[in-house]
Amino acid sequence: MDTQGAARRTDAQAAADNPAVAAPDAPGAEPQAATDSSAVVEAPAADAPAADGSAVSGEGAVSDEGGAAQAATPQPGDEPPADAPVEDAPAPETAPAAAVTKPRIERTYPVDPDAPPAVSVQDLTITYRTTFEKVPTIKSAIVRLGRGERAVREVHALQGLTFDVMEGTALGIIGANGAGKSTLMRALAGVLPPTSGRIEVRGEISSLLSLGVGFNGALSGRENVMLGGLAQGLTRAQVAERAEEIAEFAELGDFMDLPLRTYSAGMAQRLAFAVSVHMEPDILLIDEALSAGDARFKNKAAAKMDELMSSARAMFLVSHSLASIRELCNDAIWIHEGRLMMRGTPQACGDAYTRFLEVGENAFTLEDL
Amino acid sequence: MPTQEAVRPRRGELRVYEPHRAGLPKFGPYFSDLRHRLPFAAEFSRSGIRAAHTQTVFGQLWLVLNPLLMALVYYLLVAIISNSGGGVDRLAHIVCGLFVFQLVAGGLQQGATSVTGGGRLIMNMAFPRLLMPLAAVRTAFFRFLPTVPVFLVIKAFTDEPWGWQMVLSVVFLLMLTVFSFGLAAIMATLQVYFRDTSSFLPFFTRIWLYLSPVLWTIDDLGGHGQRFAHLMLVGNPLFSLIGGWTQLALLNEVPEPKVWLAGAAWALIAAVAGSLLFMSREREFAVRL
Structure with missing residues (x-):
């Protein structure tokens, strides 16, 4: 995230330095931000409070204190500051909201509006x-x-x-x-x-209700994956099929074969999340x-x-x-x-x-x- | 476990959760779900055994050493201190009964804590809870298995006969396992409501051990033996179950029909009563933990 933020800040700075480049650059960056969920996740969060302060401060679209937060969403605040910085204030607030309320996810199958509720x-x-x-x-x-x-x-x-x-x-x-x-x-x-x-x-239903569901600290990550999967009602073969994928997703590396008690809180949670989302x-x-x-x-x-x-x-x-x-x-x-x-x-x-x-x-x- | 009309829905299949009238879930879906998730109980028990072993120095060996040491202690107590005569025959009798008694006692103890110990699992996942005592009994059974060769080795030092009748002892082993499953289910239910149940259990099992034909034989009782045996046959499940097991495995004798009957009846009663009690209360477990 940091590196991405930094990268985007340099983009934004470049845009500020050279307004001529700004216009073509901004639309080019937009789809990237949309597909890369990292930017999307942080953007609305940091945006709302920061927008009032730094956008109002005028040409300082890349003001130093607002820099990091601002950098994540350079586009809305970036283009206008040249002409109308003050009226711009509400714009960033509505922009992320609209992006979220719109169905952001393209579905692989159409949703039948007459279908009974899930x-x-x-x-x-x-x-x-x-x-x-x-x-x-x-x-x-x-x-x-x-x-x-x-x-x-x-x-x-x-x-x-x-x-x-x-x-x-x-x-x-x-x-x-x-x-x-x-x-x-x-x-x-x-x-x-x-x-x-x-x-x-x-x-x-696959539930990730609390940390470390069905997990036994003395067992290795791999054994815990098997336990978690079986508890969800999968067969042994189905779990074995998914085990590699889970290990890879959780990014545990060699820890996968070490006892769970040696894991950090974050590692255990990554594993729990990986198990839960891989149950299809x-x-x-x-x-x-x-x-x-x-x-x-x-x-x-x-x-x-x-x-x-x-x-x-x-x-x-x-x-x-x-x-x-x-x-x-x-x-x-x-x-x-x-x-x-x-x-x-x-x-x-x-x-x-x-x-x-x-x-x-x-x-x-x-x-x- | 709430009422479920469809327990394992395929995509889009409907399941409905409704308030349960105090009572039992529908047997059909319950047991089909139970059967479907048996591999979980097996894996739960297997991994539990594995986890326990990695923490002890002797590991697997401990499974054999522990009951053997206990048998030696009782042998010391019965044969040497009370001076009732012994030798290797007495030791074989104690080992034969004690190992299988440990199967029941272990199932009881593990079963009692199976539900309360599985707190997170119970709170966060819906599955037939009967899997928990099942896993506990499976654990006790697989802890028992490695002791069988030890018993056979000790028996080899005695003059007791070997023969095909010994194979029939498997039936009694099966009945003992079913019996301990029933008790495990009862104890697991009690433990949810009274958390000190598992603390009382060791005393309870100790007394039960003394009442069962493990440290003594009917012959030790002398004249009153026959009358006492009748009483025990009706009153003490382990009298017929362990008695029959010992007769077959150690003495190579086929027990009387009434011993078979009593053993089978006790196993059946325990399993049915235990399951019903457990199933009628299990939907409250998530609220009580």
């Missing part, structure tokens, strides 16, 4: 009945019985959620901690039974899975998800990073305390959510893609 959630309510004790034991049960207590507390994780997800949708799920995002994902995966309501799922799922569930990989792998992961979306029916992405939701999804829901607050474009949901939180769209919410 996932249909109907008045879904999930209530946990948990005990007070962290660890339920016979001893505490006997003590409780003696006192005539009942140690059950109800947690209303989801309350009356209803929405349909059509084929070809990449749905971002936004919400504060404890909103019920992970509960919803687990219900979609079939792990948690609904307390009331109904979920209909059409297709094979119809429906992919990803829960905060992209937080530990380095920038390069994130870009690669984003590209892989694009590729998956071209053939998968639907994708669900839970993330606290509004930038990655905006980048990877074409639809979004915002849930709060188990209720559906909003359904809309990722941009609209993200804006409403941030307004709701009364936190400006600052670097903190955008940073951790």
Whole structure:
């Protein structure tokens, strides 16, 4: 990313130095940025806050402090500064949003608009009945019985959620901690039974719900891949077929045959992600899975998800990073305390959510893609 | 495991998750999914054994050494300290019963922690949970297998006869495995609700060991032996199961029909009751972990 950023900065600088070259250069760079997801991922994130400051500062399209952020999206801010720097301010804001809401991914098969929804959630309510004790034991049960207590507390994780997800949708799920995002994902995966309501799922689900699913620290990466694949319901032959691809994608090299406990957090997550996306799922569930990989792998992961979306029916992405939701999804829901607050474009949901939180769209919410 | 109308949908096949009435999932789809994912249970168990071995110095050898040392300890206890006479015949009897008892006890202990220990897996993936105790019993079984040659070597030093009847002991081994699967399922369920179950287990199994014909034989009991044997046949599953196994494997005698009957009945009862209990509760596991 850094090298790409630097490369583009020199482009931009060259453009600023020589306005005559700028015009032909900009359109030439545009498709590259679109295909290279690395640029796309970072661009809208860095763009919004930086745009006001540096674009307004006029001819300083390549001003020093805004340089790195600006460089990623040189085109929108680059061409106009010569004539109208001030009016230009809103332009970068709408530009990335438009790029995202448009179906960015070309599908390999046409989506039938009359097809039934890939996932249909109907008045879904999930209530946990948990005990007070962290660890339920016979001893505490006997003590409780003696006192005539009942140690059950109800947690209303989801309350009356209803929405349909059509084929070809990449749905971002936004919400504060404890909103019920992970509960919803687990219900979609079939792990948690609904307390009331109904979920209909059409297709094979591959879930990446938390780090290191089914992974045993004492076993090598390769053995863990086999375990993860079998747990997903593949046959041994099918997993063996994919194992090399997975190893290559996760870029583990020799670590593939070392015990998992020797891996760094990022390596384990890369492996988990690689396993999940190579299961050829119809429906992919990803829960905060992209937080530990380095920038390069994130870009690669984003590209892989694009590729998956071209053939998968639907994708669900839970993330606290509004930038990655905006980048990877074409639809979004915002849930709060188990209720559906909003359904809309990722941009609209993200804006409403941030307004709701009364936190400006600052670097903190955008940073951790 | 929520109610699923179609457990392994092909592309576009519909599955529906609905609230479960307290009770059992549909058997057809459940068991077809279970069968489909058996390789996972096998791999889970196999890799577990492998992982355990890489961490000990003796590795594979430990699988044999551990039960053998335990047998020697009990031999010391029974034959030498209590002075009830022994020699290699007594040792062979203890080894024969103890090794197979370890199969049951191991299945029990591993089974108890199979669900609570597989927390992440259970929280994040939907599969028939019965695979977890199944894997635990498979692990216990494959830990038992390497001890068979040890028993045969010790038996070679005794005057006990060898013959085709010994092959029939495989039937009792099978019944013992099925029996421990049932118990493993029960213990796994209990462990979810009461996390100290696995702590009580060692005491429970120790007492059970003393009640089973491992350290003693019917002949040791003298006059009361026959009446006691009837009681045990009905009350203690391992009396018929381990008794029958020892008779065939060590003494090369075919047990009476009632021993076969009692063993088969106990295995069946344990497996069916354990599976039903487990399956009726397993959809709550994800909530309880």
